[in-house]
Amino acid sequence: MTSASSSPKKAVKKTAEKTTSRNAPTPKTAGIQFSAKVIDPVKYATQCLVVGVYEGLKLSPAASSVDAADAHQLIALLKREGFQGKAGQSLLLLNPQGIAADRLLVLGFGSQKDGSVSVDNFRRVVQKISESLKPTPCTEITVALDDVSVTGQEADWQARQIAESLGQLEYRADHLKSKPAEISLQLKKVQVGTTKNLIAKATKGLALGLAIAQGINLTRKLGDLPGNICTPTYLAEQAKQLAKDRAKLNVNVLEEKQMKELGMGSFLSVAAGSEQPAKLIVLEYKGGNKKDAPVALVGKGITFDTGGISLKPGPAMDEMKYDMCGAASVLGTFRTLVELQLPINVVGVIATTENMPSGAATKPGDIVTSMSGLTIEILNTDAEGRLVLCDALTYTERFKPKAVVDIATLTGACVIALGNHATGLFSNDDDLAKSLLKAGEESADRAWQMPLWDEYQKQLDSNFADIANIGGREAGSVTAACFLSRFTKKFAWAHLDIAGTAWRSGGAKGATGRPVPLLVQYLLNQA
Known part of the structure; x- marks a missing residue:
């Protein structure tokens, strides 16, 4: 058994992206x-x-x-x-x-x-x-x-x-x-x-x-950008730009070397096949009292998802540029936060990388060690969102948050279950779930609570590791949330699966900006 955080990557040399915000065209706004x-x-x-x-x-x-x-x-x-x-x-x-x-x-x-x-x-x-x-x-x-x-x-x-x-x-x-x-x-x-x-x-x-x-608008802009522009480095630049001249907002970006030292073998296993360096973007908005525990927002930021070695089919693969909409919604929510100067403390943790196939990519059957110490058997490299989020959730523990909400385009199964009308909500805390459902109704950005029962956990059993990264075809969105729940035992946590609500397909293709209204309303209610 090897941990992705300690395995060498001789086949791929990661360099900073060539296309940065300096040469990516900036949309002109009407300035209403x-x-x-x-x-x-x-x-x-x-x-x-x-x-x-x-x-x-x-x-x-x-x-x-x-x-x-x-x-x-x-x-x-x-x-x-x-x-x-x-x-x-x-x-x-x-x-x-x-x-x-x-x-x-x-x-x-x-x-x-x-x-x-x-x-x-x-x-x-x-x-x-x-x-x-x-x-x-x-x-x-x-x-x-x-x-x-x-x-x-x-x-x-x-x-x-x-x-x-x-x-x-x-x-x-x-x-x-x-x-x-x-x-x-x-x-x-x-x-x-x-x-x-x-x-x-x-x-x-x-x-x-x-x-x-x-x-x-910021969430939509980032979501609609192609993967050759909106890379992990680009997202990190946007976060830093957002914090520029903002006294209450601080941004820190962890590089792969730091993630390796922290033992983020699960996150780094997803990044293994990409030439683009992964980033862990940490935003701290301090608008409340120093002693107040923060709310934490954790965003999945897969800037392009090929599926890795478990390669996705070609049709509509271009839409996998939207696999970072969870990260985009965190940045969009922080944009609103700094505009409103809300009296609340909020932490944002964005785990961002590409999921690419290459000679250095993680293979189905590989076993990696997460930051929490749990070992994970990767049965499908296209179930990568949970692999980056689990380490991001463990990292979030250090902020001693009063509540953690992760936002991710996590499963196609959620689209089958709820379509594009409601975001799937899973939680280990009834009060937190009720607060988010209420915020969704108030903002017309609705969510629907799904089960997180112990019976589903058995589907994640592995013969060779502590946990498998998939649980079979049945209840795929539920078992994905069950996987994440293994890493959230130290705080009140909710998971928003936005795979059906983050973007539209077809002739009206484009990012929707959801669930920014829900998240902002939740923070307004908390503040």
């Missing part, structure tokens, strides 16, 4: 400015005024003002166009009469219950704004939706939804094209109407929504 102000929807000059209508053509107060200013032509136009006010309906009117706005965007909010619309309907409708305005050259808009009452929510929540949705327009996925597509909608300014006594509340909500959008 959000503000809350008191407006008169009839007299306020803007390129586009956004108002709401409820099911049954019941106009909101702002829409009623517009209708009255135009001799009730608005209601006549809505009837002519078959607009009924159902949730998600939209109608863009050019050169509206009687008001100062150049355009009028009418959004349907669906039915009201006790004078309010549902949280889900409000979110769905707000996301329609950018889609409806795509054909226009608008650079600034005014959203007069403050008079739309939302069940259980106030002005800050509504403003947050607007900024979180529209703030994502700052990210462009086509910045590596020689000629990026021309788009007409390039918003520079968004004004949100409110009342005088609610300006401070709405402004706070806008700041929170924009900060979350910036975290999502």
Whole structure:
């Protein structure tokens, strides 16, 4: 038996990457400015005024003002166009009469219950704004939706939804094209109407929504980058850049030599076949009291996953650049943290490497020794995420965290179980699980708790080592979580399997930025 941390690697010489952030094109952002102000929807000059209508053509107060200013032509136009006010309906009117706005965007909010619309309907409708305005050259808009009452929510929540949705327009996925597509909608300014006594509340909500959008955008950017640019070294550079001039954030990057000294044989066994040097990126955000135990976020950062010697099939292998979305979501969450300056201590640990086949690569049947001392029989080199995460989780013990959440595109089995709607959640602590589920509901970035029963642990038995790295076809996402649970006995821990939620395939291929909203909401609730 040999440990990967002590086995020689003569066949592969690792060097720093040739492509770095200095020559990787940087996407240009729109730099949208959000503000809350008191407006008169009839007299306020803007390129586009956004108002709401409820099911049954019941106009909101702002829409009623517009209708009255135009001799009730608005209601006549809505009837002519078959607009009924159902949730998600939209109608863009050019050169509206009687008001100062150049355009009028009418959004349907669906039915009201006790004078309010549902949280889900409000979110769905707000996301329609950018889609409806795509054909226009608008650079600034005014959203007069403050008079739309939302069940259980106030002005800050509504403003947050607007900024979180529209703030994502700052990210462009086509910045590596020689000629990026021309788009007409390039918003520079968004004004949100409110009342005088609610300006401070709405402004706070806008700041929170924009900060979350910036975290999502960073996560999407890193996820969408190809593996020849977004390498472990690149991720380390991005972490250092994030900490630049940030007094509360410190970043330390451990190299392979240091990992070997720590006994991270499991992590290094995955890195064995790659010419790119592996990195363990450690972020420490100190926004709370010194004595407060931190929350730890641990991200899987496989910047490209070929499967190693257990080679993946060719179709859709390009999407394995997304196997670092767990790491990307940790960096995105820290981006939001530093923007908001939350009064909380948070540690981020990112285990990042490539998983490549070569003469030096780990072979099926090899046995390695993890940092915890447990030996692992590697039956499938494509089950590599758990091999890097187990050492990262053991390393995290030194911070004495009050809770640890790992985020990983870990198993295809989770996609089969939950599709792309919910993130799989596993935990050894009921309170932590409930907190994360609650945060998922509040942020519309939902998770679903899966079992972590002792009965599943038997599938990981090995004749030759303490544990095998796979447990067979049955319950693959569960046995993967069971594997990780062997390394989390000293703290409250939850595992988020984001294999189905981190990116989309097909014509809409691209990173989603999940679960940044869930993680940020969880930290907000903790703070």
